[in-house]
Amino acid sequence: MPLHTRITQKLGIAHPIVQGGMMWVGTAALASAVSNAGGLGIITALTFPTPDALRREIERCRAMTDKPFGVNLTLLPSLNPPPYAEFRRAIIDSGVTIVETAGHNPREHVEDFKGHGITVLHKCTAVRHALSAERMGVDIISIDGFECAGHPGEEDIPGLILIPAAADHIKVPILASGGFGDGRGLAAALALGAEGINMGTRFCATVEAPIHDGIKRFMVENDERQTDLIFRSYRNTARVGRNAISQAVRAAEAAGEPFEAIAALVKGARGREGLATGDTEHGVVTAGMVMGLIHDIPTCRVLIERIVADAEAIIRSRLPGMLV
């Protein structure tokens, strides 16, 4: 039996589970698998080298699922920014109906997407940014806690606090992001005031994720303690799986080494090659604390159905059983 919320309704999906936008991982292969299983799959725009390549990936995804899917456009500070406006145009021209924006200064993008009738989720890590995005007209706020893989922001507020704090201020539905991977987390997110969950790391450890088995096993074998925060000294913090590279970057940051030295440590190691070869030692592996709750590598369908069934059992049996 499905769980219905304002988010499943707005997105036209069966289950309140959204796949996070992930560089190199958010391809049609994964997005279509998640969407076919009743969640919302998301293609990550900047994974593709050009707007035309993104157009082709969107077409490919459409051939693989007749369910809704979305496209993520992440706006990060960069010395050489990608051609965001052209990627945005490719998304709009392709007839995509759902977009996830993330990162800094989304206004121009949000307004253009909304002007084309697209449903926009905006992911952010602070209540004040959520309020700002709500004023821009986004349809759903994805609020991303300290636990998350990738970019947790600089304020380190975990979901237990951040989700209800956002719910106290935000009127549009809230998607809870960061640290989610099982039915307990889904039920907790709904209790805290969210209407669905976003999962990134958990979807990496699935059969359909287009990454090497060695990376998937890294997610299974590590526990919640095996992550590191890097790039904090640049206020561009990223949570990654702990390995020789992440430890070297942390040591270099602590020692105050120059940016060039630190950049050299991660140059060519930002994950893409390792994801393909399964090498978890010579590249940065983006991963969140939810690794402590990942014990297998199921298909997306098995994973989503298990999470929903477990959440339903908590809602239908465990919690009411405590009321006497």
Place this chain on the structure above:
Amino acid sequence: MPLHTRITQKLGIAHPIVQGGMMWVGTAALASAVSNAGGLGIITALTFPTPDALRREIERCRAMTDKPFGVNLTLLPSLNPPPYAEFRRAIIDSGVTIVETAGHNPREHVEDFKGHGITVLHKCTAVRHALSAERMGVDIISIDGFECAGHPGEEDIPGLILIPAAADHIKVPILASGGFGDGRGLAAALALGAEGINMGTRFCATVEAPIHDGIKRFMVENDERQTDLIFRSYRNTARVGRNAISQAVRAAEAAGEPFEAIAALVKGARGREGLATGDTEHGVVTAGMVMGLIHDIPTCRVLIERIVADAEAIIRSRLPGMLV
């Protein structure tokens, strides 16, 4: 209608809400108020200068409530450790039936308490420490997430991850600690696998907490972002409310200043005086991220009844309403 769990049953209390052990705050005044409202109040042993003073406080609490209450014994690294064995003896001799231990190497204490038929909760911040305490025979594990006030440990795992990770390994009931302050949090904790919540900061902002109104208003006025982690460089991290002292300590730690210089910053400022005078600028004010969810200063009874009623509404109405 009360919520019944293995924790309410083991402790003989009406509601699955335990007051955290807090230096200077955990007196008979607060503990009896929490217990009279159906939670478990806790006297903090080391708040009292001598074991005899603790004996008198326990007697005073017994005169103020006929409900169960507990005593906290926190074991922290110290150059001049308090006479733990004598405090333990005072607790046992006083006929206390529930003890919360916290901190390092609790074995000697746990074994003595258990040998005297006392129900023991042990608070810890890592799954492996919880497993170790379970093997010692503790009755309840209180698992304390990164959000918490006071001592979150050095691994920074928030409750969203730490609670289910503990539940995957621990057989005795789990009390969720760190970041809890309302009914949403209680319902979420129960969904994540806990059977109750521990609240510290939230109980500071109550009518009965024996601290100055200025401190209570500090908890109300600050949001989730107004805390600092200090003493990380000594692997004795403490989360405190952000003020001039916490910022100075962080700056001194970042600059690598000697321990003596940092100790001088907090000397005489460890909170007791400020708690009495309401001065939040010249002392360390222990406070957790849950400040972002604290909006009033109710009595303990109003607070506990509201939390339980809100959790019940989530369990009885919000969550089942999503099942269709």
